Amino acid sequence: MDKSRPLWRASVRKPPTRTLTTSRPPFICQQCLHPGPRKPLQPLLRRHQSNHQPADDPTFKSIVDNPPTLVRSGRKHNRYGLALLASIPLISFALGCWQVQRLTWKTDLVARFEDRLVRDPLPLPPQIDPDMIHEFDYRRVYARGVFRHEGEMLIGPRLFDGEDGFLVVTPLDRRGEFRGFQGNSTVLVNRGWISKEKAAQGKRREGLPTGEVVVQGLLREPWKKNSFTPENDPGRNLWHFPDVYQMAEHVGSQPVWIEETMAADLLMSLDRKDKGVPIGRPAEVNLRNNHVQYIFTWFSLSAATAVMMWMVVKKPVTRGRVGGVRRNTGW
Template structure:
């Protein structure tokens, strides 16, 4: 018994060998372990490494969808529609410019003709054929039925347009736009020289009825407030025909100052005052068409995102 104990004391490394084998990172390489234990430990180690690699990949490299070389999309389609729409609007403005130019030429041709006497009774349906035609009529101005339309600005000063029925003896009554007066002379008592009495002859332009825009408020005839000349409404209130005549005067600055000082309405000049801005609209729409076409061409010709392709290649290398 004593020899055996002495032997065991002299060989402590033999007793510690299995413990060191379990702690070794590669225990299956040791010959001191049986084959069955070595196979089982190898499986456990392989499975542990696999789970570790999967967790590291899911944390460090999360899944992400990347679009590469994607040229077409909703934004590109909208950008492609803009030049088409702009070109169509520019072409429409070309047609409008041609129409407006011919219309102005027609009205200017009517202005140079001598004035016509106003018929005893006018057909309202035929007024469009005589728009901007110079006419004259004789009668009595009914100042008791005067209507002020406004406010209207002239040279930075607030005022009104004076509308007075012209009563023709044995003939129909028509509405006459006598011109502009300042607000301070709205009361007839403040402009005695502007209230003409007796027979007068009015010369002016025969005009079509006005059209109200969406921003103008409705008239309040019961309060004597007219924000726009509703010819049908004003003719009914004054017992006149829906015929609108704009009294004209020579475009003279001194004459306008003299009339304003005396309280006489300042009439308009015998000229066509239609706005013709279609040339500017043509330039705007065609310019927009050209600019968006260049942007579309640059976007289509642009190369795909190289950074995105590099990332995709790196993903493939994983």
């Protein structure tokens, strides 16, 4: 034993040194170990520019930098515009008053026609003055004569209960009733409606009476042509509108129009339709009277525009007050 070393030191052993190891090897950059040519900086610059915000641009302009344009500031109302706005309620009110007069006129006219319907029918004289027919419009009359079916005229197309058809107009020759009369006594009779399938005379033999007949109907004024209705073609016997004077000249009769009437019976109408017998009109006044709606429309428009006018002029524009703005689109 070495006497220079104490006993207690000789008995103590140093623990062996242990090296700490990990399961994952340390990271070593391969580019650092193998340096190559430097990569360009453009992808990095693009990445930087992609994150650039519009507000970072010193030339960026927003809606705050472009205030809206003033439409009116401190100006008076345009007198021409006020005059135009003021004329609308006045004109509408005048049209409403005119419709009130029209309503009174139409009501009196319908009452006069209905009074004529309840009177006994008059025998039709041999010669009739066309200028006096308006005094006997809707007057019930009867005439005796023979139908000239060779001069029959079909006016159409005309709808009846949603079905297409024609109006049958036939001259009524009355020379047999007025034998001593030297003038023209033939009149035009609107016999009524037939379906399109029965337009040919060969399909409606029962609807072509022969011999002397008595026709009861309404004496009517000549019809007024609509501007949208096509012109008639007498050469082809094509009629779109009952032009009484043109039709009378075509068949050689008086310009007198009689509408044959019948009782409003559904079963009778169906039977006539199947046999090809014209369906006459009922003895009633069929004038349209919509003037109450027109009165309400014009007076409502007058009131509405008057309120608009009052809202415009009740508070005149003062200096410094902005009446309106316009969006600025030049940015």
